Amino acid sequence: xxxxxxxxxxxxxxxxxxxxxxxxxxxxxxxxxxxxxxxxxxxxxxxxxxxxxxxxxxxxxxxxxxxxxxxxxxxxxxxxxxxxxxxxxxxxxxxxxxxxxxxxxxxxxxxxxxxxxxxxxxxxxxxxxxxxxxxxxxxxxxxxxxxxxxxxxxxxxxxxxxxxxxxxxxxxxxxxxxxxxxxxxxxxxxxxxxxxxxxxxxxxxxxxxxxxxxxxxxxxxxxxxxxxxxxxxxxxxxxxxxxxxxxxxxxxxxxxxxxxxxxxxxxxxxxxxxxxxxxxxxxxxxxxxxxxxxxxxxxxxxxxxxxxxxxxxxxxxxxxxxxxxxxxxxxxxxxxxxxxxxxxxxxxxxxxxxxxxxxxxx
Ligand SMILES: Cc1ncc(COP(=O)(O)O)c(C=O)c1O
Numbered sequence: 333x334x335x336x337x338x339x340x341x342x343x344x345x346x347x348x349x350x351x352x353x354x355x356x357x358x359x360x361x362x363x364x365x366x367x368x369x370x371x372x373x374x375x376x377x378x379x380x381x382x383x384x385x386x387x388x389x390x391x392x393x394x395x396x397x398x399x400x401x402x403x404x405x406x407x408x409x410x411x412x413x414x415x416x417x418x419x420x421x422x423x424x425x426x427x428x429x430x431x432x433x434x435x436x437x438x439x440x441x442x443x444x445x446x447x448x449x450x451x452x453x454x455x456x457x458x459x460x461x462x463x464x465x466x467x468x469x470x471x472x473x474x475x476x477x478x479x480x481x482x483x484x485x486x487x488x489x490x491x492x493x494x495x496x497x498x499x500x501x502x503x504x505x506x507x508x509x510x511x512x513x514x515x516x517x518x519x520x521x522x523x524x525x526x527x528x529x530x531x532x533x534x535x536x537x538x539x540x541x542x543x544x545x546x547x548x549x550x551x552x553x554x555x556x557x558x559x560x561x562x563x564x565x566x567x568x569x570x571x572x573x574x575x576x577x578x579x580x581x582x583x584x585x586x587x588x589x590x591x592x593x594x595x596x597x598x599x600x601x602x603x604x605x606x607x608x609x610x611x612x613x614x615x616x617x618x619x620x621x622x623x624x625x626x627x628x629x630x631x632x633x634x635x636x637x638x639x640x641x642x643x644x645x646x647x648x649x650x651x652x653x654x655x656x657x658x659x660x661x662x663x664x665x666x667x668x669x670x671x672x673x674x675x676x677x678x679x680x681x682x683x684x685x686x687x688x689x690x691x692x693x694x
Pocket of ligand 1: 422560561
């Protein structure tokens with residue numbers, strides 16, 4: 333880069349996103365529990381749709397995503413005209429930041445919120461502002477207290493990542509009620525399907541002029557590798573986001589896979605049930621081992637150790653057995669390990685490794 337060329341303000345403030353580790357030296361076969369992926373993989377229905385769609389790879393995909401939006405609308409009881417599909421929910425969140433904030437504006441997120449939020453704020457030239465949580469739960473009063481004349485957007489992970497905790501519907505509503513009307517509340521519900529009785533914020537996004545909900549096919553639908561997400565909210569806001577979307581942002585393969593997956597309600601029920609049972613088993617075992625662990629409403633649990641050294645020792649013990657989990661110091665938990673809930677065998681392997689480590693450490 334020559335000295336006369338300067339990037340837009342904020343771009344060089346972006347700390348590059350660090351994804352979940354996927355390999356361990358010396359281990360050909362690892363158990364990857366670091367990125368909250370579905371242990372059952374992609375649903376067979378979506379795999380069949382992918383194979384079929386590949387034969388049409390020479391054709392440009394539809395630009396309006398009509399079939400996928402219709403399917404999402406039918407399954408979730410939402411108006412398809414108020415749905416926007418993106419390259420992962422990350423892209424939808426990016427459109428929100430780009431469309432509604434810029435230099436001089438603030439984007440609020442909570443201290444343990446999803447690590448993409450500051451990145452997306454900087455992309456828009458806006459300033460990310462972290463608001464404290466209370467005992468790893470989003471604090472509505474703290475958010476409302478942090479709103480200034482510069483605040484444009486509140487990005488809320490619910491349920492939380494990496495905390496796994498959830499803000500109940502009444503609290504979400506209180507937050508929406510308390511925000512100025514010119515501030516957009518984004519409810520990032522990437523893990524909604526794992527939280528019993530939670531609509532992901534759909535009712536609020538359906539009834540308020542300043543609330544949006546984002547969802548993903550990366551978690552319970554097992555399609556993280558294909559990159560598909562969506563947002564839902566007031567028509568006026570969706571019309572803005574649509575203008576930022578490239579016409580061919582989603583390929584025919586992505587669209588076909590997502591449509592098959594969203595219509596596969598049995599798959600979602602199967603995965604949710606497996607997750608609930610293994611999550612309870614894993615959390616119970618962690619507590620038995622004397623580790624702190626909040627009730628999770630997601631497909632991972634956050635294990636909290638005595639300190640960073642103990643966490644590192646446990647992580648090393650897991651890695652020695654080829655198990656990769658996520659260190660979350662960057663999320664404000666230097667003593668924590670976020671462990672994706674796997675199937676019964678995988679969960680058993682984690683419990684066995686930690687039990688063995690505890691016994692050895694005792
Ligand atoms: C809270 C949260 N929001 C959004 C995302 C991004 O998901 P996607 O794969 O749809 O971009 C993730 C992914 O881990 C997440 O944890």
